[in-house]
Amino acid sequence: MLIACQKTINEQLITKQEMKDKFITLKSTAVPLSVENIDTDQIIPARFLKATTREGFGDNLFRDWRYDSSNNPIKEFVLNQSKYSGKILVGGKNFGCGSSREHAAWAIYDYGFRVVISSFFADIFKNNALNNGLLPLVVSDKFLKGLFETIVVNPQTEVIVDLENQKVSADGITEGFEINKYKKTCMINGYDDIDYLLSLNSEIRAFDLVHS
Amino acid sequence: MSIQKPKTIFEKIWDNHVVKKAEGYPDALFIDRHFIHEVTSPQAFDGLRKRGIQVFSTSRTSATADHNVPTKDQHLPIKEAMSRHQVETLRKNCAEFGVELYDLGHPYQGIVHIIGPELGLTLPGMTIVCGDSHTSTHGAFGNIAFGIGTSEVEQVLATQCILQYKPKTMKIEINGTLSKGVVSKDIILYVISKISASGATGYFVEYAGDTIRNLSMEARMTICNMSIEMGARGGLIAPDEITFNYIKGRKFAPQGELFDKKVAEWKKLATDEGAVYDQVLTINAEDIGPMITYGTNPGMGMRVSDRIPTIEELKEISERTSFKKSLDYMGLEPGSQLLGKAVDYVFIGSCTNARIEDLRLVAGIVKGKKKAAGVEVWVVPGSKQVEVQAKAEGLDKIFEAAGFELRSPGCSACLGMNEDKVPVGKYCISTSNRNFEGRQGPKSRTFLASPLSAAAAAITGRVTDVRELV
Numbered sequence: 001m002l003i004a005c006q007k008t009i010n011e012q013l014i015t016k017q018e019m020k021d022k023f024i025t026l027k028s029t030a031v032p033l034s035v036e037n038i039d040t041d042q043i044i045p046a047r048f049l050k051a052t053t054r055e056g057f058g059d060n061l062f063r064d065w066r067y068d069s070s071n072n073p074i075k076e077f078v079l080n081q082s083k084y085s086g087k088i089l090v091g092g093k094n095f096g097c098g099s100s101r102e103h104a105a106w107a108i109y110d111y112g113f114r115v116v117i118s119s120f121f122a123d124i125f126k127n128n129a130l131n132n133g134l135l136p137l138v139v140s141d142k143f144l145k146g147l148f149e150t151i152v153v154n155p156q157t158e159v160i161v162d163l164e165n166q167k168v169s170a171d172g173i174t175e176g177f178e179i180n181k182y183k184k185t186c187m188i189n190g191y192d193d194i195d196y197l198l199s200l201n202s203e204i205r206a207f208d209l210v211h212s
Numbered sequence: 213m214s215i216q217k218p219k220t221i222f223e224k225i226w227d228n229h230v231v232k233k234a235e236g237y238p239d240a241l242f243i244d245r246h247f248i249h250e251v252t253s254p255q256a257f258d259g260l261r262k263r264g265i266q267v268f269s270t271s272r273t274s275a276t277a278d279h280n281v282p283t284k285d286q287h288l289p290i291k292e293a294m295s296r297h298q299v300e301t302l303r304k305n306c307a308e309f310g311v312e313l314y315d316l317g318h319p320y321q322g323i324v325h326i327i328g329p330e331l332g333l334t335l336p337g338m339t340i341v342c343g344d345s346h347t348s349t350h351g352a353f354g355n356i357a358f359g360i361g362t363s364e365v366e367q368v369l370a371t372q373c374i375l376q377y378k379p380k381t382m383k384i385e386i387n388g389t390l391s392k393g394v395v396s397k398d399i400i401l402y403v404i405s406k407i408s409a410s411g412a413t414g415y416f417v418e419y420a421g422d423t424i425r426n427l428s429m430e431a432r433m434t435i436c437n438m439s440i441e442m443g444a445r446g447g448l449i450a451p452d453e454i455t456f457n458y459i460k461g462r463k464f465a466p467q468g469e470l471f472d473k474k475v476a477e478w479k480k481l482a483t484d485e486g487a488v489y490d491q492v493l494t495i496n497a498e499d500i501g502p503m504i505t506y507g508t509n510p511g512m513g514m515r516v517s518d519r520i521p522t523i524e525e526l527k528e529i530s531e532r533t534s535f536k537k538s539l540d541y542m543g544l545e546p547g548s549q550l551l552g553k554a555v556d557y558v559f560i561g562s563c564t565n566a567r568i569e570d571l572r573l574v575a576g577i578v579k580g581k582k583k584a585a586g587v588e589v590w591v592v593p594g595s596k597q598v599e600v601q602a603k604a605e606g607l608d609k610i611f612e613a614a615g616f617e618l619r620s621p622g623c624s625a626c627l628g629m630n631e632d633k634v635p636v637g638k639y640c641i642s643t644s645n646r647n648f649e650g651r652q653g654p655k656s657r658t659f660l661a662s663p664l665s666a667a668a669a670a671i672t673g674r675v676t677d678v679r680e681l682v
Binding site: 124203 | 229231232236237238240242251252254255258259263265268269279280294295297298301343344345347359360361362363364366367370371372373374375377379409410413414440443445508509530531533534537627628629636646648649650651654655
């Protein structure tokens, strides 16, 4: 059943003009942001939500942690420390709580991250990230703690994210991670939900007629 | 005849909206009501344009401008260029796609979660979404309402459906009588302080128990509104006579015989005897006092008479760093009390507490009194209808005499997208829903509390136990 549906989506997608990046594996250094409950107001403060396009939010990612009130970089903040770089952001538990603003996922993606690793994500953020080709990767508390320590000791540590086999490793330690099959297929192939929903159009119309 | 498995109200509504269930896919869920606003919709309309598709059902879609609007001189063009552009974009999109817009100056304009219920657009048994996490507010009417991102707004505009995995269910049962000075905001702040800002992540909550049953619809909305602050996908309350009486006669609600027919259907929206929840939490109403938050997430709350925990009292050692960071931001000491702490601003507003009953609570405390010197007090009604009602009841005169400023409707200082910002380092006691760093303005410091507690602080200029004034 899944394979049959995927085939339909695949066929539709060939004609789709704009596809998101496909995601299979990623090997990169990572940026450690060891704070719990990072809410979407920190990721992108409300005053920067006024744009009407999806681009450019990366400039204001973590704005108030990154710059002081005179717009000078705060040197202690991880994004301002040249020793840390890469396409992977590592955050404390309950990452992305708060507002539903998809701008948070756009900002992280626009800055250049493709994966956020944490031990726990807020629901809406997780959906928003997956809808934008940003992988929210859930690891155990123990792995997360070890990962923070490893990166701090050696910022050049390479983290390998293997989405196909659902494994993440760093410094010789590997852990499996969960992702539901549908979202995995979407990530690997660069699909989004709307393609699937549009393929259900006649069923939705029929439902609408009898649903009061 | 087979016996049906007992279901929770949540499961009944969910199952009633599944258009397609496919192995390996999330459910395609039909959406009855879609609310949109200026901040999270422009990119979604762009998506429709790129795909060359129309809005699936304009009659199920309603728009208003709320997040980014000034709360003064709303008849004039918006001064700030980007805010103005965003509101103008909403106007253009609604005109192009045929969506009804309650724009600035319209008698129905207001915060999206306030106008839906007051217009009778929000009804029991529905599925409701909006690109705003506080969509959970609508659950007070016994429906499945939750916040979504902009990609999902686009999905719903295009297909009237959303792909969702069914969340787990949690029942929060609250029984007993509330003490003097304790209102629904205190109930929800108490619940969140017990289970933390992430304690209900992955769950859809049903609030039950006789304490909830005895609350008005507006008080119930305050509770459901903050479900997201403990991570819940949403929160609902089974409808009852209080719900039906609230809905009856509202502008877009079913009228006459149709209304009676609907009520008969809505009465079936209750959790069956024997239905199983994934988690149950029971709370004794007598344990709840007037609440206040001291930290930078809504789970960091306490009874106003309590003291902030010490670092050593934290359950998890791993929480210590974030706890310390949070208190440093707030300029507060672990183990200290908040009672008597001076406040600079008082904000009465937001989708949590800007309905007419909230303004009446405030007026009841401040009538014949004056605000403390040096405290700035903003009262921002949740909608034009609330503003009109407040004036009809003379509440504006009470506020004026007290030195409070009654403004025009909008989200205002809840998130500081417009000019209504709390300055750097200042303390604001606020009836809103989030105390995140910088939420009310860069480096602002927020104490979340009920309208009663906020009003009390406005009068004394300090964090006050409202029980001393009622």
